[in-house]
Amino acid sequence: MRTVGSVLAALFVSAPAVAQRGGIDAKDYLFSITIPDSGSAIRGHTSLYFERRVPVDSVLTLDLVGMTVDSVLLLGAPHEPSRRFTYDGRMLRIPVQATYALGLNVVIWYHGSPQDGLIIGLNARGRRVAFADNWPERARFWLPVVDHPSDKATAVFSIEAPSAWRVIANGAPASAPRDVRGWIEAHPIPAYTMVIGAGEFTVSQHRPVINGRDTIPIEIWTYPEDSAFADSVPFRRATEIVEVMQRLIAPFPYEKLAHVQSSTKFGGMENSSAIFYAEKPYVERKMGEGVVRHETAHQWFGDAVTERDWPDIWLSEGFATYFDGVIGAALDGDSVLVNRMHSNAEAYFKSDVTDRPIVDSGYAADPIKLLNANSYPKGAWVLHMLRGPVKTSSTSWSGRATQTSGGSSGSGCISRGIRSSMSPGTTTREHGAPSLVSHSVRNPSGASSASPH
Numbered sequence: 001m002r003t004v005g006s007v008l009a010a011l012f013v014s015a016p017a018v019a020q021r022g023g024i025d026a027k028d029y030l031f032s033i034t035i036p037d038s039g040s041a042i043r044g045h046t047s048l049y050f051e052r053r054v055p056v057d058s059v060l061t062l063d064l065v066g067m068t069v070d071s072v073l074l075l076g077a078p079h080e081p082s083r084r085f086t087y088d089g090r091m092l093r094i095p096v097q098a099t100y101a102l103g104l105n106v107v108i109w110y111h112g113s114p115q116d117g118l119i120i121g122l123n124a125r126g127r128r129v130a131f132a133d134n135w136p137e138r139a140r141f142w143l144p145v146v147d148h149p150s151d152k153a154t155a156v157f158s159i160e161a162p163s164a165w166r167v168i169a170n171g172a173p174a175s176a177p178r179d180v181r182g183w184i185e186a187h188p189i190p191a192y193t194m195v196i197g198a199g200e201f202t203v204s205q206h207r208p209v210i211n212g213r214d215t216i217p218i219e220i221w222t223y224p225e226d227s228a229f230a231d232s233v234p235f236r237r238a239t240e241i242v243e244v245m246q247r248l249i250a251p252f253p254y255e256k257l258a259h260v261q262s263s264t265k266f267g268g269m270e271n272s273s274a275i276f277y278a279e280k281p282y283v284e285r286k287m288g289e290g291v292v293r294h295e296t297a298h299q300w301f302g303d304a305v306t307e308r309d310w311p312d313i314w315l316s317e318g319f320a321t322y323f324d325g326v327i328g329a330a331l332d333g334d335s336v337l338v339n340r341m342h343s344n345a346e347a348y349f350k351s352d353v354t355d356r357p358i359v360d361s362g363y364a365a366d367p368i369k370l371l372n373a374n375s376y377p378k379g380a381w382v383l384h385m386l387r388g389p390v391k392t393s394s395t396s397w398s399g400r401a402t403q404t405s406g407g408s409s410g411s412g413c414i415s416r417g418i419r420s421s422m423s424p425g426t427t428t429r430e431h432g433a434p435s436l437v438s439h440s441v442r443n444p445s446g447a448s449s450a451s452p453h
């Protein structure tokens with residue numbers, strides 16, 4: 001049991017949460033990707049360990065768009081090492097017989113030029129780069145996955161890229177053969193946060209965060225021309241921001257935190273342990289600390305605990321929007337939060353969604369429309385109003401909350417106190433990681449290169 005914000009003590013309750021598609025649950029991905037020196041055609045093979053709930057004839061269905069599937073191998077399937085499959089250009093379906101083991105590995109070889117999701121081209125400085133840009137359901141354009149926030153899994157990346165490039169991905173670096181860069185994320189994460197970034201980077205190491213016996217590296221990955229600006233302005237207090245969240249909420253939930261300049265769609269995208277930020281604000285020297293506070297808060301709220309479905313996105317964006325102000329208040333005084341909440345109120349009442357519910361199933365099929373003032377400023381105000389009943393100050397969050405304990409399934413969901421207003425919107429499967437809620441900073445009015453997710 002750990003002391004955390006008392007408002008969160010009201011919000012978290014331990015409960016099992018596992019998402020499944022057709023009774024099948026993705027557990028562990030291993031992605032091997034070759035990025036070419038020129039052009040956009042990649043080659044990949046993915047190994048997936050999955051489990052079935054019951055031993056019946058079933059179909060493993062994976063999202064994969066616009067690729068050529070070369071072959072599929074279902075390990076542990078007797079007498080049929082080369083597995084039959086169907087692929088219609090959008091969904092890969094692999095039949096699994098009832099007599100097979102409940103837990104199986106499948107390996108998929110494929111190739112093609114991603115239409116979306118993995119962006120390969122020139123960055124703002126004129127150099128070739130490759131960046132994953134998965135939100136909301138665009139991982140499927142380059143990875144065979146269950147592309148929905150409800151199904152979280154661990155991820156290993158093995159990336160072959162031009163020798164002069166550096167490669168960043170989720171988790172901790174792993175040993176790999178020559179010319180291959182490896183990363184391992186041992187905590188289950190949603191597909192939309194499973195990312196790589198590759199190119200010519202300058203990497204600076206900021207003071208690490210200490211969690212008991214664990215040391216959490218804090219890294220700033222930038223294009224060489226923008227490194228000095230990034231270190232001295234937006235990321236000057238990158239370590240202190242994490243330390244505030246640890247003091248108020250819980251230990252940092254991943255192996256490292258990398259802040260990465262990128263050629264991607266959103267101003268900020270909270271990929272688990274590797275946050276991507278749009279390159280333009282760096283180049284124009286207009287990037288501030290607010291987006292860093294927001295995206296860092298997402299590591300707890302949206303990543304460590306994730307909404308089960310898109311209509312509940314306020315559980316991600318509302319928390320990150322609010323903790324932008326809370327962190328600012330902890331670092332610079334209560335006026336930061338006061339001013340932020342005034343701005344949030346003005347933004348909400350000027351918006352065109354005041355007549356729509358905060359949990360908006362009408363936009364479930366088009367998550368981009370959920371990046372609106374309900375999810376961001378109104379979500380923040382819902383949380384702020386709860387602080388009165390739970391009697392917290394703007395910088396002091398005393399209380400205790402039940403956390404996820406270890407185990408293969410993990411647990412930890414939203415609060416007992418207002419569970420009726422939030423359920424059934426959260427899922428966690430953290431294998432021993434902290435139980436929290438998060439997501440990214442996207443622009444309330446829609447996607448733009450200057451907006452955080």
